[in-house]
Amino acid sequence: MSFLKYTSSPPAERAAEPRAPSSLPARRITRLVPPRSWNLLVITVPAAVVLVLGFRHRWVGDDGLIYTRAVRQILAGNGPVHNVGERAETSTGTLWQWLLALCGFVSGQDPAVIAVALGLVLATAGLLLAGHAAQRLHSPGHTHALVPLGLLVVVPVQPVWDYTTSGLETGLSMAWVAGAWSLLVRTSPSSSKPFRVAVLVVIGLGPLVRPDLAVVSVIFLAVAFVLLRTTLREALPLTACAAALPAAYEVFRAGYYGILVPLPGLAKDPGVSSWGRGLYYLANFTEPYRLWMPFGVLLLAALVWALRRITRRGLVPAEHYRRWVLCSAPVVAGLVLGVYAVKVGGDFMHGRFFVLPLLLCALPIWAMPPSRTVAVTGMALACWAAPCLVLWRAPLQTPVHNIWDSHRGYQQATRHPHPISQEIHGNRPVKYTQLVRDAVAEKDREGAQLVITLAYNRRFAMFPLARDRDASVAGSEDFLGHSGVVVPLDGVAVDPLSLGYPLGAHGTRSSTHRAGHEKPVDVSWTIADYTDPGLKLPAWVDERRVAAARKALTCGPLAELQESVRAPLTPGRFWKNLTGAWDRTALRYPHDPLEAERHLCHR
Known part of the structure; x- marks a missing residue:
């Protein structure tokens, strides 16, 4: 029994279907630059921009230093604790803590400096994977010169490149989200058994990257079963593959620390709702960058596209079900993650909790095949992206709920333009x-x-x-x-x-x-x-x-x-x-x- 069955149209019917009209700008791009070269630029340039901006804004905040103490305790042989003699799990991102410990063991460098370098590399890799997945999904043979849409929404927003460093696990989270999505795009019923296992193991790592990413793992896991046309009997061992590492660590966590969640999660009581404060946090993220502009443009473009699709072909042609399932997964995951961030009341760090929801929602439209609607949408987004990238910034601190632009806050607190080492933070006046x-x-x-x-x-x-x-x-x-x-x-x-x-x-x-x-x-x-x-x-x-x-x-x-x-x-x-x-x-x-x-x- 398959979770989803769909059939493709006969070859004759597919040949008779009208092709989506190419836009004039797309045809001009194709004449000037071959599609393969153009798409390579679309994939690499945004990642390079974030790499450069992230490096220019490199910093480590106080929450990043919480990780570094646990890492130093591990390297000193005292175990994954904050203080000797008290087993407390202060690291929210389990995988991030152990990656820093591994790199610290190999290099012998300051864990805070390692966190900056590793965060930058992983965030850049995540954006490269996002671009590669878009190219594979929308132009597998480089038949189209893709038009950047989603990347124009993500890259100009300051928290995206601010939190590539900070010492936190955001760079790793971006790499995991984009990597899991890229693997889903490559997944099909003909995928080999080792590849299937690898996909599900990677998807299952979500709770170890951050506990709240378990919801993304669940959604991606369900979509993987749909794409693989998995029967219930086949799904059980595959689910066990996905859950093996998180379950094993959960047993260790319960026996070692005595509780089921990292201590910061317990201290924040995520089961308690703070909708009012969460909505204020959302407004603090959207207003400085006028994010209602790109969202409005994309919504209007989606309505135009849907009307044309209904008029020409009906609602959903059978051969497009796979693409619809693929594209819906990150959007649903991003919306759920964003609503959860609002529910728990957000954070005191400006924009931090909305970086991943923004990236997830942009993945299906990261780079799109050309059409008049796509070209016009891309030009409108570019008009918004330019001032967002160069001019628009958040306030240092809000009058209520104490939300900070933490990057600037720690520059002021340490009196240093790039507060990345433990020495700089340890000498705060x-x-x-x-x-x-x-x-x-x-x-x-x-x-x-x-x-x-x-x-x-x-x-x-x-x-x-x-x-x-x-x-x-x-x-x-x-x-x-x-x-x-x-x-x-x-x-x-x-x-x-x-x-x-x-x-x-x-x-x-x-x-x-x-x-x-x-x-x-x-x-x-x-x-x-x-x-x-x-x-x-x-x-x-x-x-x-x-x-x-x-x-x-x-x-x-x-x-x-x-x-x-x-x-x-x-x-x-x-x-x-x-x-x-x-x-x-x-x-x-x-x-x-x-x-x-x-x-x-x-x-």
Whole structure:
């Protein structure tokens, strides 16, 4: 039984069908430049533009530095953790973390610099794959000089080339999306068995690139089965091939970390909706670049094309079903991914969550065969693309929801045009850096210290670190990436925003000020967790709240949570983590220490 059956028209009928009229500009291009050479330019020039612009805008942000600390811990032999002695998965992109670790092991270079270079290379490769897939889909024999449409929408938008670097996994995500699409275009019922397995394995990597890309994997997997005309009996082993690597890593994640998702995903609570903030984030992405213009042009062109198709041939000729299925897959995936980004409230980094949806929606029309409609659409898009590429930029910061143009923000924070190395970020002119380094230098005389930032670069507190903490220093500030660079690998970089702090990630939301930072940790929890009982507290600390936090940490699920990430990883502990991962992932406790004590200790 096939998932989709379709028949092609007899050869005589196909020969009798009228050809799509070529546009005058396309005929002129063909006379001046052979179609093969022209299409090569269409494929390579956009990738080269993004490579050059991405290099000119090279940078690494704080979230990229979170990856680099985990990579350095791996290379130091401490495992994929943020702090020694606490198994916390702070890397959202699993595959990106291990690629950086592999390249760092081979080269011995700064992981942040590696992330910049690797992101640029992968993003460029992704755009080359997108162009190659368009050529194979629309002009397999180079019979047409293709007209660039989708690339004119993607390449001029600044976040596309901003996030080719930044230290994040966006470049890898672009390469995976375009690579999976390119493989789908090559897929047919006659594909060999090894090729089928390779296609499904690559498609199955989505959750390891980023957890939210699982939806793209599911959609692409369904389309692959349609293109292969797979029966249900054949689909089961192929699905197992696609799911093998993500499933294996999920077992490792559950047993090692004790939960089912990376810690930042838990801290952001993606199951909670923030539609209003998400729509504001969408507007912050579309308005600076007037994206309603290209979208309107493409919608009008689609309506004209559809009307002509209905008038001339009816709705969907049978021989075009394969192309329709292929073209619908990335568009549906992009729309679902975009709606999901709006649902969860977007991000605090301008445009970051919409780079992949934009690329996905543009893939089917990346470069199109010539016609009058396509030529006119291309000229209209070019008129929009020129000022978008050269003039239009987003504001540095929004008045509400605290959305930043992070590239410019880190240029200002580091006072460097290209803040790409850990050295540059580690020398940011903030007081926290010096306090942590002084605490490390004075450890032998003063003992290990806990350094807490109460307001960024304004108010600080220092306490003796608990005697059972085998660490050179503990530091807590809102910028986890920066803290991870400043705090040595044998120290503890505490995250008061919960992205790298298991205790905080399981708390309830207590803030909506900034996307992705809805769970700020009450300082009472940090003091209770990292200092000894009986410590003399300053007047500004509520002793009742600290005492309640100390008590709550010994009660029920919180005590078990601490054991799951801090107890030695024996086979028994791995099994207990694995079997309890579902309930532990669902665990939530009140943010307020007084409420948490009542809820957990007086049941």
